[in-house]
Amino acid sequence: MATRADVARLAGVSASTVSYALSGVRPISAETRERIESAMAELGYTPNAFARGLAGSRTGIIALHFPFTQRGLNASEFEYLHAASERARTSGSHLLLWMNPADDLAELRRLSSQGLVDGVILMEVQTEDARIAVLQETGVPFVLIGRTADTTGLSYVDSDFEEMGRLAVGHLADLGHRSILFLSQSEQLAKDGYGPIVRGQRGVEVECAARGLAVRVEHAAARIGAGRDVHERVRHDVPEVTAVVSMNEQALVGFIEAARDQGRAVPADLSVMSLGAGDSSAELVQPALTTVSPPAAEMGARAVDHLLKVVAGAGGEIQELITAPLHVRASTAAAPSAPSSSRE
Amino acid sequence: MATRADVARLAGVSASTVSYALSGVRPISAETRERIESAMAELGYTPNAFARGLAGSRTGIIALHFPFTQRGLNASEFEYLHAASERARTSGSHLLLWMNPADDLAELRRLSSQGLVDGVILMEVQTEDARIAVLQETGVPFVLIGRTADTTGLSYVDSDFEEMGRLAVGHLADLGHRSILFLSQSEQLAKDGYGPIVRGQRGVEVECAARGLAVRVEHAAARIGAGRDVHERVRHDVPEVTAVVSMNEQALVGFIEAARDQGRAVPADLSVMSLGAGDSSAELVQPALTTVSPPAAEMGARAVDHLLKVVAGAGGEIQELITAPLHVRASTAAAPSAPSSSRE
DNA sequence: CATTCTCGTCGACGCGCGTCGACGATGCGC
DNA sequence: GCGCATCGTCGACGCGCGTCGACGAGAATG
Structure with missing residues (x-):
């Protein structure tokens, strides 16, 4: 708990000189700097974060607002977190985790009015996101992971899900599939x-239209059972479906189980692929899933980079759209020939 | 960015009166309090966190030290995080995420010397954990999730893994299994x-000994391929094994795949169960895994509770051992009868 | 009625640091 | 030799709040 004054006394200089030695804002002679540094080492001095935050303009703390959603939390969410944390650390910032509900705007306003953070990273962004107005009001810089419908003036990192959807359909079309479930x-x-x-x-939908494929859209809760229900509906309504593009990891597992129960094997009879699922969970299911998944780690790190730039007053928005790679694994294969698709 | 002085001016009182109205440390007349409160509301006043931290003894920030380990990050790790964050929030504290490597003690010392946090929660605790000495040195209160070999004077929340191991073996023994792989x-x-x-x-091992079961221990990296390798070894060395207790989610998937490739079905020919896997990931694999898994959410929340008590000067250590429930799912069944166990 | 206490409020100070203005000591050009 | 800019250092101040001692006004006590 040594203070700046202690260091100054031991080094035989004034307190402000210690500050300048630390910040480099004004020149310090090599000899003085050395005395100060050894004094700091001897005392085990670490500047007090609160005093810094109070006196200075920067606080060295950024927040990650990660509202809890209805969707379960996948391992990939964790990667964002980890990467952001890592990047913040190497940039000398602390990362605060705000996990309050997205619709608790009063709480968000309170948190961001405390002057605690230099900026905020918003995760789980909706196309219309009320949090943005709150943050703009309080004047706290922020960047989005994801993006809203209107992004003028906003900084974000997002993966190009539309492109990802097209990529997925392209892969399946190339394999000869003609009827797809989303x-x-x-x-x-x-x-x-x-x-x-x-x-x-x-x-x-766009890519299906362009390639002349039929597409059926099914909604499901993020539960295994919901996936089984979907399979039942699809089996009756559109038995000609031979491929699935999923954005629902949990339901997909149920869907696959149900298909298997009906004697339809993946990928021989049915190709499935996952959009946005983390690579780690894609390999937990059997067969390992072909995916188009955003590079979560990269995005988390980029978000921090952008935020720090914005905080430093980069001026203007920083927008980045990252395209995700197609990762072919064992769950997609050539479409079955006629006999198989006419089964049931 | 209204300050205490602004509120005081508007309410027609002194700055210190505003403080006392906020903290309740000294009595304030109802009338004065009301004037102050409406002034605060009108100005949208929020106390500055840094000034509070500087002037007061408490900072309102706790840190979660979550070193990145060789093991992958499971969904259950996320639950700790989420629960801790949630509990911190409802307790009026901020949660800082420190994800630097466990062996970077200098960094940990630096972080905890900044006076930023009231206390630290340590995750991924080793039986001998060097971080503890660092924290004791810097005088920052802390609690463990997990525990060391010698816990005198330390506060922790841990799940009773030994008990969990016994529970798992008990379950398998009851199903008639006589030879087990760990x-x-x-x-x-x-x-x-x-x-x-x-x-x-x-x-x-203890429970196997008590019940007269044979047990084989195999180590594997947290990768699917490693699990396949284990299966190969086990198939040759101890073909009589009919049940697996796993503490390695990734490898277990590989093991199951390999078994299936060899014509051994789960759970008909082979029972498997997972120790410590999160419930969500247990249901992603097919068949859904029987587990004995610690209540991650509860533990995360309890850790925060304990830490806040310790910070408040509860005096003495708070130690809590939580027993995890056995959750029977589809991956365990009665041991196959003789013909099946003599296969190969 | 005088005295002591309690209640409600105020002013002052300190927390540790960033930063501004000032100032002595040099170095330079003339 | 003198004026002037530059370099290195110092002292002072302010950031916004928690808290301590003091103090006036009543209430309680004799």
């Missing part, structure tokens, strides 16, 4: 305007 | 003294 999240989530879902679906 | 993490991790592994294995 397995979405709950209708509620889509209505709320959860960007990835909205854009992913659009990409799938 | 699928561990890498040998390195066990040597490092990662508590759950060490204690889980002990529990398994």
Whole structure:
């Protein structure tokens, strides 16, 4: 608990000289600097974060607002976190985790009015996101992971889910599939305007139209049982479906189980792929899932980079759209020939 | 950005009166309090966190030290995080996420010397954990999630992995299994003294001894391929094994795949169960895994509770051992009768 | 009625640091 | 030799709040 004054006394200089030695804002002679540094080492001095935050303009703390959603938390969410934390650390900032509900705007306002943080990273961004107005009001810099419908003046990092949807359909079309199921999240989530879902679906539909494929959209809660229900409906209504593009990890597992129960093997009879699922969970299911998944770690790190730039007053918005790679694993294969698709 | 002085001016009182109205440390007349409160509301006043931290003794910030380990990050790790964050929030504290490597003690010392946090929660605790000495040195209160070999004077929340191991073996023994495989993490991790592994294995061995079961221990990296390798070894060396207790989610998936490739079905020919896997990931694999898993959410919340008590000067250590429930799902069944166990 | 206490409020100070203005000591050009 | 800019250092102040001692006004006590 040594203070700046202690260091100054031991080094035989004034307190402000210690500050300048630390910040480099004004020149310090090599000899003085050395005396100060050894004094700091001897005392084990670490500047007090609160005094810094009070006196200075920067606080060295950024917050990650990660509202808890209806969707379960996948391992990939964790990667964002980890990467952001890591990057913040190497940039000399602390990362605060705010996990209060997205609709508790009063709480968000309170938190961001405390002057605690230099800036905020918003996760789970909706196409219309009320949090943005709050943050603009309080004047706290922020960047989005994801993006809203209108992004003028906003900084964000997002993966291009529309492109990802097209990529997925392209892969399946190339394998000869002609009729596709898009397995979405709950209708509620889509209505709320959860960007990835909205854009992913659009990409799938656009590419299907372009390639002349039929597409069926099914909503399901993020539960295994919901996936089984979907399979039942699809089996009756559109038995010609031979491939699934899923944005619902949990439901997909149920869907696959149900298909298997009906004697349809993946990928021989049915190809499935996952949009946005983390690579780690894609390999937990059997067969390992072909995915188009955003590079979560990279995005988390980029978000921190952008935020720090914005905080430093980069001026103007920083917008970045990252395209996700197609990762072919064991769950997709050539479409079955006629006999198989006419089964049931 | 209204300050206490602004509120005081508007309410027609002194600045210190505003403070006392906020903290309740000294009595304030109802009338004055009301004037102050409406002034605060009108100005949208929020006390500055840094000034509070500087002037007061408490900072309102706690840190979660979550070192990145060799093991992958499971969904259950996320639950700790979420629960801790949630509980911190409802207790009026901020949660800081420190994800630097466990062996970077200098960094940990620096972080905890900044006077930023009231206390620290340590995750991924080893049986001998060097971080503890650092924290004791810097005088920052802390609690463990997990525990060390010697816990005198330390506060912790841990799940009773030894008990969990016994529970698992009991379940399998009741189903008639007589020869068991314990699928561990890498040998390195066990040597490092990662508590759950060490204690889980002990529990398994103790209960096997008590019930007269044979047990084989295999180490594997947290990768699917490693699990396949283990299966190969086990198939040759101890073909009589009919049940697996796993503390390695990733390897277990590989093991199950390999078994299936060899024509051994789960759970008809082979029962498997997972120790410590989160419930969500247990249901992603097929068949859904029987587990004995610690209530991550509860533990995360309890850790925060304990820490806040310790910070408040509860005096003495707070130690809590939580027993995890056995959750029977589809991956365990009665041991196959003789013909099946003599296969190969 | 005088005295002591309690209640409600005020002013002052300190927490540890960033930063501004000032100032002595140099170095330079003329 | 003198004026002037530059370098290195110092003292003072302010950031916004918690808290301590003091103090006036009543209430309680004799």
